[in-house]
Amino acid sequence: MKNELYPIFVKVAELNVLIVGGGNVGLEKSFFMLKSSPNARIEIVSLDFHEDLIALAKKHEKNVTLTQRAYGTDLLEKRHLVIACTDNIEVNKQVYYECKERFTLVNIADTPQYCDYYLGGIVTKGNVKVAISTNGKSPTMAKRLRQLFEEVLPEDMDEVVQNLNEYRKTLKGDFEYKVDQMNEITKTFIEKK
Numbered sequence: 092m093k094n095e096l097y098p099i100f101v102k103v104a105e106l107n108v109l110i111v112g113g114g115n116v117g118l119e120k121s122f123f124m125l126k127s128s129p130n131a132r133i134e135i136v137s138l139d140f141h142e143d144l145i146a147l148a149k150k151h152e153k154n155v156t157l158t159q160r161a162y163g164t165d166l167l168e169k170r171h172l173v174i175a176c177t178d179n180i181e182v183n184k185q186v187y188y189e190c191k192e193r194f195t196l197v198n199i200a201d202t203p204q205y206c207d208y209y210l211g212g213i214v215t216k217g218n219v220k221v222a223i224s225t226n227g228k229s230p231t232m233a234k235r236l237r238q239l240f241e242e243v244l245p246e247d248m249d250e251v252v253q254n255l256n257e258y259r260k261t262l263k264g265d266f267e268y269k270v271d272q273m274n275e276i277t278k279t280f281i282e283k284k
Contacts, residue, residue, distance in 0.1 A: 108173070113139055116176035
């Protein structure tokens with residue numbers, strides 16, 4: 092089976108994200124989303140919250156809301172992305188089916204068949220961001236690949252990208268010419284030393 096996922100980068104600071112579940116997995120999902128996108132707008136709903144999740148929400152109090160209550164369909168109103176990670180599979184399935192009815196993208200943690208999207212391993216070096224997916228088959232391998240890319244990508248990667256952006260702005264000519272010039276200048280980056 093081939094991986095048919097289509098990778099995109101989502102501006103979660105401009106979307107309304109709901110996380111259903113305030114335990115360890117809710118903490119993990121929130122932490123990594125905020126690590127990658129510190130201005131992500133997230134509401135987390137749960138009857139109880141992990142103490143570290145409470146601390147994380149306080150750190151990001153301008154854009155993270157904790158709502159202490161049971162999940163209800165009304166929480167899906169005007170949501171773009173939903174993650175369900177309760178310890179109750181029936182509640183998670185309910186979230187999934189209700190999101191599908193509303194055409195809302197949903198991820199049910201650790202249940203690939205109930206996911207419209209996966210949260211992959213992410214490497215960030217300034218403006219360069221690499222996301223890694225194993226098609227939901229092995230999050231551990233995605234983690235190891237993330238660690239590899241963190242080591243391999245140079246620390247000055249952002250400076251390189253900024254310089255390339257400035258150079259690109261100076262190019263005159265049609266689109267094809269600009270692409271050819273950018274390809275020529277960047278090809279040395281991947282050549283074997």
